[in-house]
Amino acid sequence: MEIVDSGRGELIGWHDPDENRAWVRDHKPRGLIDKRMSVADAVGRFVHDGDYIAVGGFGHIRTPMALIYEIIRQGRRDLAVAGKTAVHDLDILIGGGCVSKVECAYSFGHEMRGLSPCGRRAVESGQVKVVAETSNGAYQWRFLAGMMGIPFIPARNLLGTDTFARSSCKTALDPWSGKPVVLIPAAYPDVALLHVPRCDCYGNAQIDGILVEDLELARAARRVLVTTEEIVPESVIRQDPRQTAIPYYVVDAVCHVPYGAHPAQMPYLYFFDEKHIAEWLRLSKTVEGTDRYMERYVRGVADFDEYLDRVGGLGRMQELQQIETGQEEEAGQ
Amino acid sequence: MSSADGNGYSLAELLACAASRLLEDNRAVFVGTGLPMIAAMLAQRTHAPHLLIVFEAGGVGPRVPSLPVSVGDSRTFHQAVLASSMHDVMAACSAGYIDYGFLGGAAIDQYGNLNTTVFGEWEQPTVRLPGSGGANDIGSFCWRTIYMMRNQSPRTFMRKLPFITTPGYLSGPGAREAVGLPAGCGPYRVITQLGVYGFDEETRRMMLLACHPGVTVDEIQANSEFEILVPGKVSETEPPTLEERRLLHKIDPTAMVLGR
Numbered sequence: 175m176e177i178v179d180s181g182r183g184e185l186i187g188w189h190d191p192d193e194n195r196a197w198v199r200d201h202k203p204r205g206l207i208d209k210r211m212s213v214a215d216a217v218g219r220f221v222h223d224g225d226y227i228a229v230g231g232f233g234h235i236r237t238p239m240a241l242i243y244e245i246i247r248q249g250r251r252d253l254a255v256a257g258k259t260a261v262h263d264l265d266i267l268i269g270g271g272c273v274s275k276v277e278c279a280y281s282f283g284h285e286m287r288g289l290s291p292c293g294r295r296a297v298e299s300g301q302v303k304v305v306a307e308t309s310n311g312a313y314q315w316r317f318l319a320g321m322m323g324i325p326f327i328p329a330r331n332l333l334g335t336d337t338f339a340r341s342s343c344k345t346a347l348d349p350w351s352g353k354p355v356v357l358i359p360a361a362y363p364d365v366a367l368l369h370v371p372r373c374d375c376y377g378n379a380q381i382d383g384i385l386v387e388d389l390e391l392a393r394a395a396r397r398v399l400v401t402t403e404e405i406v407p408e409s410v411i412r413q414d415p416r417q418t419a420i421p422y423y424v425v426d427a428v429c430h431v432p433y434g435a436h437p438a439q440m441p442y443l444y445f446f447d448e449k450h451i452a453e454w455l456r457l458s459k460t461v462e463g464t465d466r467y468m469e470r471y472v473r474g475v476a477d478f479d480e481y482l483d484r485v486g487g488l489g490r491m492q493e494l495q496q497i498e499t500g501q502e503e504e505a506g507q
Numbered sequence: 508m509s510s511a512d513g514n515g516y517s518l519a520e521l522l523a524c525a526a527s528r529l530l531e532d533n534r535a536v537f538v539g540t541g542l543p544m545i546a547a548m549l550a551q552r553t554h555a556p557h558l559l560i561v562f563e564a565g566g567v568g569p570r571v572p573s574l575p576v577s578v579g580d581s582r583t584f585h586q587a588v589l590a591s592s593m594h595d596v597m598a599a600c601s602a603g604y605i606d607y608g609f610l611g612g613a614a615i616d617q618y619g620n621l622n623t624t625v626f627g628e629w630e631q632p633t634v635r636l637p638g639s640g641g642a643n644d645i646g647s648f649c650w651r652t653i654y655m656m657r658n659q660s661p662r663t664f665m666r667k668l669p670f671i672t673t674p675g676y677l678s679g680p681g682a683r684e685a686v687g688l689p690a691g692c693g694p695y696r697v698i699t700q701l702g703v704y705g706f707d708e709e710t711r712r713m714m715l716l717a718c719h720p721g722v723t724v725d726e727i728q729a730n731s732e733f734e735i736l737v738p739g740k741v742s743e744t745e746p747p748t749l750e751e752r753r754l755l756h757k758i759d760p761t762a763m764v765l766g767r
Contacts, residue, residue: 232579354687384565
């Protein structure tokens with residue numbers, strides 16, 4: 175296949191397919207092992223300085239915030255992050271000083287809530303480096319190639335743009351049609367962080383509503399940490415196996431964390447905590463404010479339970495549940 | 508703004524209606540949040556009841572109960588026909604199922620190329636923007652892309668973009684096909700606070716189609732760094748009807764988008 179053009183972006187998270195197959199053979203758990211552990215243990219064991227991490231869900235939806243806060247508490251440094259509609263999670267990690275590289279499909283913004291003061295400041299000052307550009311679709315297909323264990327996947331987006339020129343992709347001529355196609359390299363994140371509504375102790379996880387990227391991401395990543403609203407018996411999974419989005423053999427840690435996506439939305443369970451998101455967006459306008467947020471909600475608390483107390487405890491969680499399930503109008507709307 | 512019948516509508520209402528009328532029944536549209544979402548919902552409640560709405564995070568064909576704040580919000584798959592995944596939706600785009608796609612951005616050029624990535628040097632940007640998100644995918648795959656930009660000025664209608672995030676017609680006729688993008692698709696309409704534009708078949712350059720009420724061709728031209736083609740006949744954007752306005756305010760009762 176003739177290579178016509180090459181993007182100049184840094185290729186992160188790629189491995190030779192045989193090397194990755196051998197890694198999977200030697201490290202991924204095919205035996206049924208009870209993987210329940212605390213969030214602190216999961217991060218302590220599986221997240222290392224310099225890792226390339228990717229976060230499931232979408233923006234402020236089903237975001238594994240308990241894991242994000244713990245990564246900051248444990249002082250991880252130099253992370254490379256998949257910026258694939260990475261919104262609150264990435265912003266908070268940058269504010270916590272954990273990130274040095276981002277591969278950007280969508281980052282440094284909060285969709286309709288506006289641009290991210292913290293993320294933008296970090297990039298414009300050089301604290302965080304964008305090492306490559308891509309699109310949400312192309313990033314999705316990096317994970318698709320990763321889960322298949324193939325070196326790349328051909329596609330027809332990115333072509334002809336600066337997004338391609340700054341990507342880690344190449345262009346080649348399709349041997350059948352003769353037309354140029356983009357070759358999107360596989361991605362194997364060192365760690366994927368996911369939050370789900372229910373999971374058994376082995377890591378068989380169900381997701382209600384849209385899967386977003388989690389099906390492909392969980393199967394592509396080398397290590398997969400799952401936080402879950404509820405731990406269910408294995409029999410619940412076996413009753414309806416069609417509901418399993420993520421099978422146990424790709425999962426390395428299972429952490430029971432009710433409200434573990436707060437302040438993000440958990441479909442069918444609880445709504446965005448707009449008050450808390452607005453507080454972050456306000457405080458993160460300055461470095462001092464960012465530090466104050468970290469002290470109040472992340473570094474100054476022992477764990478996620480203490481964080482939940484600080485953001486309003488069970489009373490606030492019940493309000494958010496009522497908004498999501500339609501029992502109450504959204505406050506302030 | 509006001510119209511002959513004393514119907515005092517807002518700019519947001521005018522833009523939502525202009526976008527809504529472009530969407531045909533029994534077609535599929537890929538939408539983001541904000542005005543595109545409102546436009547698609549209005550089309551469903553008027554001339555296009557069978558318009559299929561698709562969201563990039565996996566929501567397909569929802570009965571949206573109230574305006575989502577994110578394209579992954581649980582309202583984007585409320586009573587949907589399918590709650591799937593980004594891969595599934597992007598694959599449908601790539602395969603040719605999606606007729607319309609909405610785009611917005613910080614700056615556009617005469618061929619409908621779009622920048623949502625940086626101003627200044629890419630390595631050391633003066634302004635860092637969020638990047639492509641799904642925009643490059645929409646601009647590559649959807650049959651007809653519709654741009655909504657409420658800030659037309661010589662700074663946003665640029666002769667040369669600092670960064671092409673999303674492809675329009677690139678450098679002109681045939682350029683998309685030459686680089687390997689799917690054939691026969693590309694920019695269709697641009698809607699700004701001043702007017703509605705299309706693209707000339709021969710040159711693929713942006714062409715004025717309609718001025719909004721009270722806007723002159725001179726104003727259109729003065730608010731662009733590049734020359735906008737002006738055909739012999741330029742129409743005026745049809746103002747929102749009272750019925751359209753009533754529906755819009757039912758769709759966005761708290762004026763989350765319409766109030767902007």
